[in-house]
Amino acid sequence: MSADPITRTVARNLCTGCGACAGAFPGLIRMVDDPVNGRRPVVVQSAEAREAAAKAVSLCAGAQSDWGRLPRTDAIDEDWGPVLAAWEGWASDDEIRHRGSSGGAVTALALHALATGTADGVAHVAARADDPRLNAAVISRDRAGLLRGAGSRYAQASPAESLGRIAGGTERVAFVGKPCDVASVHKAAQSDPFLKAKIPLTIAIFCAGAPNLVATDRLLDRLGVPKDGRLVDLRYRGDGWPGLMQAAWIDAEGTRNESEGISYAEGWGKVLQSERRWRCRVCADHTGAFADISVGDPWHAPPAGNTDAGRSLIVARTPRGKAFVEAAIAAGALTAEPRPRDIIARAQPNLAATHGAVWGRRLAMRAVGLPAPRDRGRKLRRQWLDLPRRAQVQSLLGTWKRVLRERLWRRVRIAESAQ
Template sequence: MARPRTVHDVAAHKLCTGCGVCAYLAPDEIRMVDVLDHGRRPLPVLPIQPSRSTHTPGTSGAASALRCCPGVRLEHETSTPAPGEIAELRAGWGPVRAIWEGYAADERIRFAGSSGGVATALAAYCLEQAGMAGVLHIGARSDVPYLNETRFSRTREELLAAAGSRYAPASPCDRLDLVESAEVPCVFIGKPCDVAAVRMARQVKPELDARVGLTIAVFCAGTPSTRGTLEMLRQLGTPDPQQVASVHYRGNGWPGRARARLVDDPPGQERTLSYEQSWGDILQKHRQWRCYLCADHTGEFADVAVGDPWYRPTGDDPGRSLVLARTERGVRLVEAAIAAGALVLEPMPARILPASQPNLLSARGAVWGRLVTLRAAGLMTPRLKHLPMAGMWWRALSARQKFQSTVGTLRRIRRKRLRVRAELIPYGERSAPSDEQRSPVS
């Protein structure tokens, strides 16, 4: 089975998550770009100036960054529940110490958020009452609003401006230097793979570890490529993306509608699609390949994870969030935010988590079948340690689902051209692929 030598190999083999941690670790060697059909990907910066890169002397930053790459490695220290964890949830959902359901006390944040606005409200509490310096997260680019950029927010209003899910490629870890250089600890908000990358980076960068005050993960079903957003915009009646003034994927109610506004549209006018149309019919079909191999959709490496309580019927509800505290730090800060009136949450029993995300155990089992098939075919796969999957493949999947996870993967090898190196050309800079980009992966 092929093994990556650098993060560029990870991207070429279509295992990159797009988190951007490699660009943080080797800023003079790696830049993150948007690739239309793949997502955010690392490309070399030339000429290389290793004086600022934080890799081991004698090795390239692209090789050294592998040790923090969630595309090729996700590991818990153990799969055994620690004291204080909810033991019955450990195998399928990772460490969970407490579960709540509720919403942001600030009605503006609750309304703008994708569910109950808890991630934004908790981050605002950390800024205003817990003495933290800023929040590293993502938001829409001001010049190209259907693309994302990394932001470092210092106020509630800055956080509110970026509230709501962004179902498009993002690399929040590429600016972890802003956290590292802060005078006091900061908050990080990202997808589960982003938070896992932060955790690994903290293990090799003590100065970063000292400045991460809280990590918040948002539940994730996969990252669609920019091609997905462009298709969504087309179906919204906006065929020319250069005329787009704003794009929102959810929010303004739960789950909310996808919304786009053109530069010439009258104030208040928006073109909309339902969540079922935007995510279900369009965006989820454009997810990057690594998301099909993901065993952590609920932020197992975070202090706090936030998602949707899908066991509830949706409609005109302003939104509620499911909140998991995974560490003692997470429990402490959520409880403090409740006591301060920033969050309106009520404790929930363990059964609410699988009821809220009913498909994730079978999805985790299906990953095991895909990994076994890919390894048998000699293709590169991520190393997932202490994230149990095999038992779920046997117990949670029907015979048909087992068949799809194995034989279906063989078909995907051909359909998704997994034996061919990914063509990584920055969006807007199309050119003929090089010989290397045409060649099979090895």
């Protein structure tokens, strides 16, 4: 096995698959889709590539991040990262609201960035045209491009692969990604003032973990997509809140077929979530602490059905993000009402419990000699102590059981032949 630090990060189960390393050094580091381990970087076997990996590891938030540099004033900020202000609302554009996973706020904010000249492009992910099971990092410059990525993509994605194009271009590009993706982009921008100047805004999407390709194929089986059908569309959410999971394929006669739609609760709860990678299960940031703005589901006021008009929870993390959201509301791009700063805990109670369990999981990993991510300045132990005793014990014993069941001591190896 190569001794380079990127390959070691993957091997030790610390990689999140954000793609920042590959984006910074295209041609020397590339992202591949491993069906089991997820989308992960492979370093070319050359001295130049190993040198690139040694530099790229400084961008990796998978192994380590620094919460100590985030401004925090109270317990809310300690638990969730900086929360300057919060709103509940939706895209004023009816189509964007309908297509979005919840209220379409991410797409509305991205489009507002383009419309106002805040950004020339928006980096995000969209389904690959040749295989909708997979995601591609794209930069959109218009409404149509943004709508390609509207709605959740519950599959491995590496939007930070766009960093190379952003750094090498002349455009200002807003960035949209999962919390782990934004954390790596934040590290990259902090270390490179020229790159920082080209990223005027970052938006994080709340995330409970990314399932692998095995999970996607199981979902297609549940949806009744035949093995010999040519998949042309796979929707995880959207077309209402939270939306139905549904697929479309072309059969041998050339006819387009659509599957039945299954609920988000069934698709996520019974099919997809069990195949989240272990790195996702020890993640300490599911709500985008390092972003300018983060957006998620306001589950404290859940929809009555599967295709209701959507609503989004919108959180400003930085002064820049707060000013941008306020401007989007004033311009009519967003329809939103202020909410108390503690709204995340009420909207996402499961994530509060998850953060506490993460401290116990990481402790259990280190107790048996396994490496665990480090988030400097992140006070997870207090959240673990707030858990019921049974949950505390489960975070330890459950981890040791998983270590044995999944053989987590084994090195993760990504084959060059992966998709």
